[in-house]
Amino acid sequence: MSGIPLFLMLTTAIAIGWLLGRFQRLPNTSASKNIAPYGAGFLVSDVPDHALDSFLAALDVNSDTLETHLALGAIYRQKGEIDRAIRIHENLLARSELTKVQHDLSEFELATDYQKAGLIDRAEKYLQNLVESSPVCRKPSLMSLLEIYQQSKEWHKAVNVANLLTEDSSDRQLKKEMNRLRSHFYCELARIAIVEHDYLGARRSLSRSEQYSANHLRSELLRVELELILDRPNKAVSGLRKLIEKSTVFPDAMVSLLEQMSKSLGGKDEYRHLLDFIYEKFPAPDVVRLLFSELSLSEGQSEAVRFLLDELSQHPTSIGLKEALVSGAYSDESHPLVPIVSALISREEQAGRLYRCGSCGFSGHKWHWQCPTCHRWDSMTYVSESGFFGVDKAS
Template sequence: MDFDYTWLLAGLPLAFVLGWLASRFDLRQLKMENRQAPKAYFRGLNFLLNEQQDKAIDAFIEAVQNDPDTQELHFALGNLFRRRGEYQRAVRVHEHLLGRGDLSREDRDRAQHALAQDFLRAGLLDRAEAALQKLEGTRYETEARLALLAIYERSREWAQAATVAQKLDESDQASYATRRAHHLCEQAAERTAAGDLDAAGELLRQAVELAPQAPRPAIDTANLQLRNGEAAAAFDTLANLCDIAPLALPLFAAALQQAAIASQRTGEAIALLQRRYAASPSIDVLEAIIAMGGSPKVPDQDPPADTPPEPRDGYIAHLTHHPSLVAASRWLAKEQFNREQFHPQVQRALDQATRPLMRYRCAACGFEAHQYFWHCPGCQAWDSYPPRRVEEL
């Protein structure tokens, strides 16, 4: 049976026409979709520039639906959700990106970083920690380590914070020696509270070796020595610190006084504190001198005429050159008056008025506290508190 080629010749033009029509339809559809996606994108951008975030989000969602393969639209949408505080929606967008198999390594790292930021802003520190750890070895490594360091410090996980700070220190981008010393001091404080004084002493020794110019390791070491009954060693530690960090003297003047009395070296301590007080007067240094029976050496001070000097006359000497409500209140506390029955009421009023003046204030955020903090509880900054009270700033 012979095959009839007539039908084949007749069908070729028809197939060509049908193919041409199908291609035209696909091209037209593709062009329409491509026009719709950029139009929605630019409309969303316009809303964003006009600070109309609700309309911008709607436009970006439309653009993503028209072209789900556009990574940049996903990132823009996720960032918008995060800025608006809609962290769950931001997490869904970035997790959707990470779930795609065709995502490049660079975009995958970027999405992982954005997801970690979502968790951080939402306060989900455990999930943020896990997300940040996956950025090790990426171009976001340093930023991730800084975020991890902040998480560990906020949650007081000092061993993990020390490990991350050491990695940052080894990267040679900045020095973290003082910060690492703080971490060791915090661990030493925990060991001291647990009664393991030997471990605390070793941690403090490492802190001093790591940051010999920082005052905290030496102060904590002296306090531990006092606790162990090593008053002479504590005095030597603090006397040496006076030369290394003289501006921090108000923070450890009381400890120096305690060590001097316990080791019977008050004369040496008074002479040392008098020299430092003359160079930089401070109410804390003044009170340490007075507590040991001494008096501050104030330039151009006239000696008392009639009565023999008393240690608390040091407050008057201080007031001569440095007006201080705190010093005035301390002096009045033991002064005798003709109408002594009203003295307690007056003294209570003065104590109430001077209490805010005895606070320490963070130079970074302004947080005030009666206790001195090496790590500000308000802004989490280190060494942001000046060693002087609010009245003396």
């Protein structure tokens, strides 16, 4: 320590001292979760590596200072200085005087460092060990593993972790949340099975999904899709109609199903009746567009245009306007302004039709069942020009 400039030691001492005073008041197991609101980062940000190492070597590890070590590591991790956080936690684990609980806490913090650094294999190894051996760190380790397996899309492993989280728990809220997640995990497995043409496997996964969450919108939509793939359009129509009947919202996922249906059922009564029924309940721009196409096919262009003009007078939307322009309802199709206005409307649609996460505020043009930013399920809602249509969060 003698080679360290005095002012650096002083800065480090002020930081550590401040933290000691701050974190001695925290409960023993709370350092990692409660660190975020504290603003001591500026105090430790300029401490050079050798000063930090010397200071850690000089600071004994005991029940009074453990929180300080953990807090310091958490601050570095939060600031993105993962290598320093790892050094602090590895330093702790090298101390033989740690109790079992202190050792487990340090190991959990190190695993969190590795997870944040993207060293997932190492994080997974530590976390799996803690699940087996540490009553104190079992639940937070399972929660971290759940996060890891969702991000890596290892759905079977994610289901297993959710099972472990609930098997000994009396926490009703946790059980409810895990049921919701397992429903989605099995829907993900069903989707993979559909892509691999394993339709029996898809049905099995959908049944499991429904075990965890009855009337789960996503699994019911996948069932309709499966009927279409298996060339049973009438079953698909009746399935979708039942979903629409009980739904209070019109999720975007239904639009792509209707588009698929139009390929095999376009011009047929059952599809037309389904569209009429949906239009009655949810006169969304996409339904107007699909109904316009269907009317053009089954009843001719003039009837379709009459419907569109009537609809536009009640609910003017850019989708409707575009269809009207393209169909020649508003002006001569050959007029040079028509393609220009149509292109402008397309741009406006792209800019105006957003999906937004109600949890973190992420927005984008693509629909996600799980927000790509905060990783919450069922948090995206769809904003259209003529109204607000969201995913039914109760499903």
